[in-house]
Amino acid sequence: MSETTKETLGFQTEAKQLLQLMIHSLYSNKEIFLRELISNASDAIDKLRFESLDQESLLEGLGDYAIHVSVNKDAKTLTIADNGIGMSRDEAIEHLGTIAKSGTANFMASLTGDQKKDAQLIGQFGVGFYSAFIVADKVEVHTRRAGSAATEGALWTSHGEADFTIESKEKETRGTSITLYLKDDCADFADDWRVRSVIKKYSDHISVPVMMPAAQGADDESDAETPTWEAINEATALWTRSKADITDDEYQSFYKHISHDFDDALTWSHNKVEGKLEYTSLLYVPKNAPFDLWNRDMAKGLKLYVQRTFIMDEAEQFLPLYLRFIKGVVDSNDLPLNVSREILQKDGAVENMRSALTKRVLDMLSKLAKGDDYHQFWSTFGPVIKEGLGEDFANKDKIAKLLRFSTTHSDSEVQDQSFDDYLGRMKPEQDKIYYVFAENHNTARRSPHLEYFRKEGIEVLILSDRIDDWAMMQLGEYEGKKLQDVAKGDLAQQSEEAKQAQEALEQSSESLVERMKAVLSEQVESVRPSVRLTESPTCLVVGDFDMGAQMRRIMEAAGQAVPKTKPVLEINPEHPLLKMLDAESDEDKFSDLAMILFEQAQLAEGGQLDDPAAYVQRLNALLLKLSV
Numbered sequence: 001m002s003e004t005t006k007e008t009l010g011f012q013t014e015a016k017q018l019l020q021l022m023i024h025s026l027y028s029n030k031e032i033f034l035r036e037l038i039s040n041a042s043d044a045i046d047k048l049r050f051e052s053l054d055q056e057s058l059l060e061g062l063g064d065y066a067i068h069v070s071v072n073k074d075a076k077t078l079t080i081a082d083n084g085i086g087m088s089r090d091e092a093i094e095h096l097g098t099i100a101k102s103g104t105a106n107f108m109a110s111l112t113g114d115q116k117k118d119a120q121l122i123g124q125f126g127v128g129f130y131s132a133f134i135v136a137d138k139v140e141v142h143t144r145r146a147g148s149a150a151t152e153g154a155l156w157t158s159h160g161e162a163d164f165t166i167e168s169k170e171k172e173t174r175g176t177s178i179t180l181y182l183k184d185d186c187a188d189f190a191d192d193w194r195v196r197s198v199i200k201k202y203s204d205h206i207s208v209p210v211m212m213p214a215a216q217g218a219d220d221e222s223d224a225e226t227p228t229w230e231a232i233n234e235a236t237a238l239w240t241r242s243k244a245d246i247t248d249d250e251y252q253s254f255y256k257h258i259s260h261d262f263d264d265a266l267t268w269s270h271n272k273v274e275g276k277l278e279y280t281s282l283l284y285v286p287k288n289a290p291f292d293l294w295n296r297d298m299a300k301g302l303k304l305y306v307q308r309t310f311i312m313d314e315a316e317q318f319l320p321l322y323l324r325f326i327k328g329v330v331d332s333n334d335l336p337l338n339v340s341r342e343i344l345q346k347d348g349a350v351e352n353m354r355s356a357l358t359k360r361v362l363d364m365l366s367k368l369a370k371g372d373d374y375h376q377f378w379s380t381f382g383p384v385i386k387e388g389l390g391e392d393f394a395n396k397d398k399i400a401k402l403l404r405f406s407t408t409h410s411d412s413e414v415q416d417q418s419f420d421d422y423l424g425r426m427k428p429e430q431d432k433i434y435y436v437f438a439e440n441h442n443t444a445r446r447s448p449h450l451e452y453f454r455k456e457g458i459e460v461l462i463l464s465d466r467i468d469d470w471a472m473m474q475l476g477e478y479e480g481k482k483l484q485d486v487a488k489g490d491l492a493q494q495s496e497e498a499k500q501a502q503e504a505l506e507q508s509s510e511s512l513v514e515r516m517k518a519v520l521s522e523q524v525e526s527v528r529p530s531v532r533l534t535e536s537p538t539c540l541v542v543g544d545f546d547m548g549a550q551m552r553r554i555m556e557a558a559g560q561a562v563p564k565t566k567p568v569l570e571i572n573p574e575h576p577l578l579k580m581l582d583a584e585s586d587e588d589k590f591s592d593l594a595m596i597l598f599e600q601a602q603l604a605e606g607g608q609l610d611d612p613a614a615y616v617q618r619l620n621a622l623l624l625k626l627s628v
């Protein structure tokens, strides 16, 4: 039977690339391989614990879960053995030869070749099993799925290059035993104390005991027939311990265990809830965004435990989508052990937990917002938080308080001003919060629409995240102050003076406006003189309830049909170009120049022209006339 023979198989292309990258980029951080392999072993035990709830026979009469780690200094090997769920031959091929994560190809494309940067990215991707090859030039995985016959065992072997072999090999006990043949310069991982200290550092808090042979005396070699094993980690699930007894380091290493992140967490919140519902949650905010934050299929959600038994990863029912970057654990005393994703979706208790956990996260973020680390958080996760304005109506106000902006007050690209900061500086008679929105910060900052506000000393929020226009529409107002796009609707007149100036302008520019309307009737809804402008000749304004130009471009780029609405062209009759236009008696020249002014207004707000070539032609014709 071909199944029993030895096969050599190639790694999936992405797996091969990742392997190579891992070996090269993470070399300076090599000890993390042990954390990763022990995490996998503990996950495998968690999975078996869960499956055996329904099917006790999987335990094969042995319910004592443990991970055994042993070293052989002479052979330079390190072995990590678990009695978890194990793998069948096919599963070993599938799980160890390919990467199943969605978005892997995009991730690969984002790598730069710069080892330091790539190491960071790989940290975000998740390191996993392949980290074994950072320290080993050969890895053997001897595994058998719990519940299958001893003869169904499989041996997977690879040198971490292009391929691996798989063969059948009997295995008495269920689970997986991974042996690393260490590279010469990594031989210190065959040293008992070195391994102990790394395990203590990274795996103290996992709930399964990690055993090593007991130290038996100075020259004792670990080849004793039956070593006595001793647990070297604490082996109580961290979240079950009292907050007061847990150090920051322990919280951080537990974070790395559950998230496979490379970096520390930014902050966390650990809570035990008692009363009608009983559960414990430990929620972390990462420092870095996962590589696939914008992928709708990204791994999201919390690890769910019921009475300390692991139930599932990525339980997404406990937090809304805009908090998908939060990592953590929720351990419930009320849910049944056989709870499924379908049940979670309908369960009233889950609904209550979800709203309580969402509040916890928002409170944790509000607390974070008071400190120096918030800037890092905001620049990484700000756009995701904004999704919450549409998704989580009940917490809209809390979310609004978390928002940070660049504004004309700070005049810097850094988004560090809150709505409250803005309100504190608002003019007494001002009843709106103004914002300008464009494709990038520079275009927004230089928008002609701001000229009036700058002149009047009215602060404007400068928005340039793709989601901003939508987010502001969802929010609508803040503390009773309407959010107003400066490029929409009539300009709110601030002073009596400005009103009079507007009327005077309307009278003096009547004939110019009529002539321009005639030329631009296809392109614009109307033409009107405006005090909005001080330096620019023209700008475009859309109706209060029409879609903004930037939003329109985003929707169109996404292939969505957008109803056509025409903008209003506002002109600055005091501008020399408009004066020149007014004085132009040649109607052809007039229409060319009027068209150019309209097109420039489109360009100034970051838009694209319908017919750029015609614009260039018109402009060139005018330039040529300059030389005569």
Ligand SMILES: Nc1ncnc2c1ncn2[C@@H]1O[C@H](COP(=O)(O)OP(=O)(O)OP(=O)(O)O)[C@@H](O)[C@H]1O
Residues within 6 Å of the ligand: 040, 041, 044, 082, 084, 085, 086, 087, 095, 096, 125, 126, 127, 128, 129, 130, 175, 176, 259, 260
């Ligand atoms: N000790 C083990 N016992 C059983 N299965 C294992 C073991 N180690 C790895 N596997 C299987 O191999 C798969 C790949 O492991 P790997 O560590 O590369 O990725 P992961 O654990 O899925 O993701 P990540 O570690 O990046 O979060 C696992 O999902 C699991 O199915």
